[in-house]
Amino acid sequence: MIAETRIALKNAGKYKPEDISTYIDLGGYKNAEKALKSKPEDIINWIDEAKLRGRGGAGFSTGQKKRFTNEAICDKCLQKYVICNADEGEPGTFKDRIIMEMDPHLLIEGMLIAAYAIGATKAYIYIRGEYTQSISKLHIALKQAKEKGFLGKNIFNTGFFLDIEIKLGAGSYLCGEELTLLESLEGKRGYPRIKPPFPAEKGLFGMPTLINNVETFAHIPYIIEHGVEHYRSIGTENTPGTKIFTISGDVKKAGYYETSLGVTLRELIYDLAGGIKQDKKFKAAILGGAAGTFVDHTVLDTPMGYDLLKERGAVLGSGAIMVLADDRSIFEMTYSILDFFKHESCGKCVPCRVGTTQLLLLMNQAKHTKSDRIELLNKLLAEAEYMDQTSLCPLGQSPILPLKSIKQYFESQF
Amino acid sequence: MERSNISSKFAPELHNMLNILHELQNDNLQNYLSSEDLKWVANYLNTTYSSVYGVAKYYSMFSLTPRGKYIIRVCKSPLCKMIDGEHIIKCIKEKLKIGIGDTTNDSLFTLETSECLGHCAQAPVMMINDKVYKNLNAQKIDKILKSIIK
Numbered sequence: 001m002i003a004e005t006r007i008a009l010k011n012a013g014k015y016k017p018e019d020i021s022t023y024i025d026l027g028g029y030k031n032a033e034k035a036l037k038s039k040p041e042d043i044i045n046w047i048d049e050a051k052l053r054g055r056g057g058a059g060f061s062t063g064q065k066k067r068f069t070n071e072a073i074c075d076k077c078l079q080k081y082v083i084c085n086a087d088e089g090e091p092g093t094f095k096d097r098i099i100m101e102m103d104p105h106l107l108i109e110g111m112l113i114a115a116y117a118i119g120a121t122k123a124y125i126y127i128r129g130e131y132t133q134s135i136s137k138l139h140i141a142l143k144q145a146k147e148k149g150f151l152g153k154n155i156f157n158t159g160f161f162l163d164i165e166i167k168l169g170a171g172s173y174l175c176g177e178e179l180t181l182l183e184s185l186e187g188k189r190g191y192p193r194i195k196p197p198f199p200a201e202k203g204l205f206g207m208p209t210l211i212n213n214v215e216t217f218a219h220i221p222y223i224i225e226h227g228v229e230h231y232r233s234i235g236t237e238n239t240p241g242t243k244i245f246t247i248s249g250d251v252k253k254a255g256y257y258e259t260s261l262g263v264t265l266r267e268l269i270y271d272l273a274g275g276i277k278q279d280k281k282f283k284a285a286i287l288g289g290a291a292g293t294f295v296d297h298t299v300l301d302t303p304m305g306y307d308l309l310k311e312r313g314a315v316l317g318s319g320a321i322m323v324l325a326d327d328r329s330i331f332e333m334t335y336s337i338l339d340f341f342k343h344e345s346c347g348k349c350v351p352c353r354v355g356t357t358q359l360l361l362l363m364n365q366a367k368h369t370k371s372d373r374i375e376l377l378n379k380l381l382a383e384a385e386y387m388d389q390t391s392l393c394p395l396g397q398s399p400i401l402p403l404k405s406i407k408q409y410f411e412s413q414f
Numbered sequence: 415m416e417r418s419n420i421s422s423k424f425a426p427e428l429h430n431m432l433n434i435l436h437e438l439q440n441d442n443l444q445n446y447l448s449s450e451d452l453k454w455v456a457n458y459l460n461t462t463y464s465s466v467y468g469v470a471k472y473y474s475m476f477s478l479t480p481r482g483k484y485i486i487r488v489c490k491s492p493l494c495k496m497i498d499g500e501h502i503i504k505c506i507k508e509k510l511k512i513g514i515g516d517t518t519n520d521s522l523f524t525l526e527t528s529e530c531l532g533h534c535a536q537a538p539v540m541m542i543n544d545k546v547y548k549n550l551n552a553q554k555i556d557k558i559l560k561s562i563i564k
Contacts, residue, residue: 091491094532129436129475130487130531132544167429168436170473173529187431187459189472205429248493248534255535290492322493322534336492340529346472 002259002267005234007242008055008095008218009258012102017137020144023105029150031221035113036158043117043224044070050223050231051240055095056085056176056213057288057317059239059306065210068200070118072208080120081209083185084111084217086127086134087169087176090289091340092320095244096214098256100127100134103218104141108164110217112150113224115162118210123162126185128169128176138166173344177394178211180346191348192393215244215319235261239305243319247273250280250325262308266300269323280325284410288317290337291398293405294330313408315401330410331373334402335363341399352396355387359399373414377407417454426458431469434458435476444480445524452478474528481524482517484562488540491530497537498551503527505555506540522563 006012015022023029035043048063069080084107088096099107107125115123127135142164145151153161172190174180179193182204203209219241223231232240239261245268248254252274259268265285269275276282284294293314302308306316324333342356359380366376384400391397406414420437424430438451447470456463470476488494488503503514506525510518517524533539536548547558 088532089530091530092493092534093530094534097532129473130528130541132541133546168433170432170436171475171528172473184432185429187428187469188465189469246534248537249496254537286492320534322496324496328496333492333496336495340492344529 002263002271004258004272005242005260006258007222007234008099008106008215008244009103009256010222011106012098015103017102017104018140020105020141020148024148028105029109029145029148031224032109032112032150033156035224036116036156036160040070040117040119043113046223046228047117047220049228051238052216052219052223052231053239053306054213055215055219055243055319057090057291057315059316062212062216065200065212066114066118068198069120069208069210072201079122079205079207080118081204081207082111082115082118082120082123083181083204083209083211084123084125084214085176085178085181085211086125086131086214087181088131088214088318089128089173089176090291090318090320091337092246092248092286092289092292092322093318094246095256095319097131097134098244099214099218100131101137104134104137105145106218106221107138107214108141108145108151110220111164112155112162113220114210114212114217116160118208120210121161121163123164124167124185124204125164126167126169126175126181129171135166135168142166172346173340174346174393174395180393181211182209189346191346192395194392236303236305236308238307243304243316245304245319245321247321247323249321249323250277250328251275251323252277261305262303264301264303265295265321268304268321269300273323276323276325278325280327282323283326283328284324284330284333286322286324286333286402287320288315288401289320289322290340291394291401292317292320293401294333294409295405296409298409313405330406330413331366334406334414335360335367337402338363338399341395345395349390349392349396351387351390352392355383355391355396356399358383374411377403377411377414381407417458421458426460428459428461431455431459431466432473435466435470435473439476443483444521445482445485446477446480449478477524480517480521482522484522484542485524485526486540486542487526487528487531489529489531489533489538490527491534493530493534494538499538501552502538502540502550502555505552506559509555509559523559 052062053059175184175190199209244258345356388400
């Protein structure tokens with residue numbers, strides 16, 4: 001029986017998010033103090049050596065991101081920025097909301113350390129407009145952190161200063177993509193940018209910008225506190241540390257669970273989430289949300305890590321796990337997912353705008369006729385393949401993920 | 415509507431656009447952005463009306479037409495849809511006698527759908543203004559709507 005290992009959720013439920021003194025009683029902001037009294041290069045090295053990978057979905061090395069942002073060459077560089085991507089919108093994902101609602105100060109502390117490491121004095125939290133609870137908790141937390149001197153000028157008498165501001169999204173899934181987020185944060189429509197340049201080089205207002213997910217920031221104070229070696233001892237060799245999994249659908253105890261990486265899907269579904277509702281049989285799990293992958297029972301014992309899942313044609317993504325019992329229809333679920341992509345395509349680039357519409361059109365045609373579903377799946381794949389090759393941003397490149405995995409695991413049941 | 419309040423809160427810089435639009439919409443009793451609002455924002459941020467309109471129109475949380483006092487946002491993510499979400503939408507439609515995007519005659523409710531609201535462990539869910547309602551079923555919908563109408 002597996003147990004939870006908590007890093008990002010280590011304080012969840014242990015203090016009052018509206019009262020900073022209860023956070024300080026837990027040792028809060030001690031790690032930020034330790035970090036601000038160390039050399040910025042050392043912090044970057046620690047995070048790099050700890051092999052912390054972005055918890056938003058892509059799994060990019062956080063240390064590398066910091067290094068690139070730190071080393072960004074810019075003659076007219078007036079300002080560097082740190083941005084927290086709190087535009088959580090991947091279907092089935094709610095880990096960032098839990099952190100922000102239960103432990104907003106951990107996020108602030110993580111951002112403070114990151115900002116110091118790269119030399120940024122201004123930071124933003126871009127949060128989706130629908131997360132009203134998270135927004136109000138963060139407003140209170142930021143105000144209190146400022147009053148206590150953890151934000152503002154001359155923090156811990158080191159001369160370092162940082163201001164963190166909240167920016168609201170307004171209902172666009174695409175704005176969770178980092179370059180689109182920048183456009184939105186600058187006050188524009190959520191249209192993606194062409195990359196390169198990457199944000200580390202030219203980000204917000206054309207300045208070097210570090211963008212990390214909420215959960216990623218929540219790991220930083222822990223690494224500062226316990227050191228690289230300890231952090232590396234948790235999880236797997238290539239993906240150390242923990243991950244919050246949000247399990248939903250046909251399980252008895254849906255919810256959020258943080259475990260060491262390398263945990264198996266079977267342990268998550270049967271040990272932590274209590275197994276399938278009404279003791280039905282397991283049919284599928286969708287890993288990583290809509291821009292994720294379907295897997296069947298043969299993946300139940302594969303250790304969850306970015307690389308190990310990739311070998312099985314699956315992704316870890318945001319940590320979302322949507323579980324389907326054996327009476328659920330793969331076709332119906334695929335329909336919902338493709339409907340979602342069509343709705344969220346911004347329309348800027350033709351392959352995605354036309355492609356997402358075409359995918360849904362094909363599904364609609366098949367819905368009411370008993371056409372050859374295998375042929376349909378191949379058509380969908382061909383369409384998604386060219387979208388993947390030609391679309392401007394990850395949205396148009398996403399439909400291929402679920403479709404390919406359906407071909408691999410559920411072709412006969414589509 | 416207190417626009418002077420906004421100019422004291424937000425500097426006249428383009429990156430404040432979304433926060434300002436949110437504030438104006440929240441201050442409006444009919445939960446929308448009027449063309450007067452958009453003109454004011456364009457003038458305040460020293461940009462064109464069309465660029466403000468473009469932003470307001472792009473984001474699904476903003477409305478350019480008057481809405482009800484209570485905005486119902488039913489989650490239609492793949493997961494909520496699988497756990498009976500469509501039935502929830504049907505229930506609300508029947509009870510309020512409106513379609514998606516419509517406002518009731520008494521201007522009390524507007525029915526909308528939303529992408530994943532991030533409460534998937536308690537699906538199906540909806541929001542009414544700032545409040546989240548979870549584990550919905552027909553009886554619960556009835557009770558929630560009645561408590562607001564009373």
